[in-house]
Amino acid sequence: MDSPGKPSKFLSTNLCFVFLLFSTNLLTFFLSSTTYSSCSLPTLISSIHTAPTNASTDRTGVPDMSGQLSDQATTSQSDDEFLSYVSGQRLPFGFNMKFGSDTIYSSVGRACTLFPDELRRYMSYEVNGSCADDEILAQRLLLKGCEPLPRRRCRSAAPPQYTEPYPLPTSLWTIPPDSSVVWTAYSCKDYNCLVNRHRTQRGFDDCKDCFDLGGRERTRWTSKNGAGLDFGIDEVLATRTPGTIRIGLDIGGGVATFAVRMMERNITIVTTTMNLNGPFNNFIASRGVVPLYVSISERLPFFDNTLDIVHSMHVMSNWIPTTMMHFLLFDIYRVLRPGGLFWLDHFFCAGDQLKEVYAPLIESVGFNKLKWVVGRKFDRAPELREMYLSALLEKPLNNSW
Secondary structure, three states: OOOOHHHHHEEEEEHHHHHHHHHHHHHHHHHHHHEEEOOOOHHHHHOOOOOOOOOOOOOOOOEEEEOOOOOOOOOOOHHHHHHHHHHHHEOOOOOOOOOEOOOOOOOHHHHHHHHHHHHHHOOOOOOOOOOOOOOOHHHHHOOOOOOOOOOOOOEEOOOOOOOOOOOOOOHHHHOOOHHHHHOOOOOOOHHHHHHHHHHHHOOOOOOOOOOOOOHHHHOOOOOOOOOOOOOOOOOOHOOOOOOOOOEEEOOOOOHHHHHHHOOOOOOEEEEEEOOOOOOOHHHHHHHHOOOOOOEEOOOOOOOOOOOOEEEEEOOOOOOOOOOHHHHHHHHHHHHEHHHEEEEEEEEEEOOOHHHHHHHHHHHHHOOEEEHHHHHHHOOOHHOOEEEEEEEEEEOOOOOOO
């Protein structure tokens, strides 16, 4: 015969299990509602299926992948648009041997999801309509490491009354029309202001006198004697067999006067630059040379062993974190062909940094030194003890791997 205490114990045990089940379900609901909140863009991104199934079609006729998020709260239109962009897309003809996959993904910088509010603003637009005039927002995201920026399905802001550029070679040394630029993002609202700002404007601006093509820009890199830190283009080209320097890159090239000087010698140079309080990319294009809108953080978009020369003036300096600088130097080495030249022009750092940090860093990459000149930098406070380095370096012709 069962003892009278057992039913009571059985009942209490069941009640305990019921309580635990209710508690865990409540906790699961709380966590899931928090995790999949539309305010948490990084979490939304991580929940995209890696192997997409048949997708529905959105209002543009393009497969809409945002519906593949697993049982989430409704997202905003900007989130949906971003998720449509980053979701894997099935290839129309199935598995591709070149890809090794039946799915393709759009490129976007990992850091984009670290700035959800700014990214959401950037992706807020009417599909097939006009983008916001948001150059400052886009550039801020890019400089933070959201690079490449996601593509958008809207028309970018453009000048209302665009004027055709001047023909070559007139365009190389002529200030372009004001109507070639959308001026919203800049403190200057015309080229006359930019040309004269080093005379009229106090405070710092990147490349403050660059737009004045009749000033210092007119004589840059034209030195014949190669004295001191200022190497001349002809002096550098003379270190190679004539005609073998044909294509190259200028990193952080301002208004692309280096590229123009090279163009006058039948050498093609692509110039990377940002639009830091000035329409640098528009100005470069109006001159008739090629701008590349990428930051110092971006992997150089060239294949290995392809470029004859890489040049950089001022931008590669001690403001860049040391580890990032090391990666950048190896990336330059990667894109240069064997025998190619890296012209490090007026690199600056403070005090003993050159000897203790940057010289060993540069030497670790494996370049041959053709020229190495160190001098004092006097344009700021002398107590900073800033130094300049101008160097001409060569990727070894043999055994460069």
